[in-house]
Amino acid sequence: MTYPTDPHERLPRGDKNRRLSLGASREEMAAAAGITVEQLHDYEHTQPDRHFSIAVARRVGDALERLEATQAPHVYNGPVPSDDAD
Template sequence: MTLPINPAERSPKGDHNRRLALGMDPDDFAREAGVTTDALREYELTSPDHNHDPYVAELVGAALERLEANPPSSQRVINK
C-alpha cells in the first residue's frame, strides 16, 4: 500500500528524491513504474502549487514502495 493512500496528496518532489536515493535513472524507473519517461519527468517537475496526474502518482508511489522494500543494486548507501 502506497502512502499517502490518496495519489492526489503525493509530493512529486519527494518522490523524485526517493527515486534518486534508489540510484535509478528516469528511463529505468519509468519502465519499472509502468509510465513513460516523459510522464515521469512531468510528474517529478510538478511544482507544489500545481496539480499532478494522480494516475501517474499512484504508479510511481507503488513502484517506490516495491523498490524500497527490495532495493536495486544501483542503490548506494554511504555512511560517513
C-alpha cells in the same frame, strides 16, 4: 500499502528524491511504473502549486514501494570526518 495512501497527497519532488536515493534512473523508474520517461519527468517537476496526474502519481508511488522493499538506498552524505582534525 503505498505511502501516502491517497495519491492526491503525493509530493512529486519527494518522490523524485526517493527515486534518486535508490539510484534508479528515469528510464528504470518509468519502466517500473509502466509510464513513459516524459510522464515521469513532468510528474517529478510539478511545482507545489500545480496539479499532477493522479494516475501517474499512483503508478510512481506503487513502483517506489516495490523498489524500496527490495533495494537499499544509495545516499552519499560526503566523506566521513576524520578524528585527526584539530
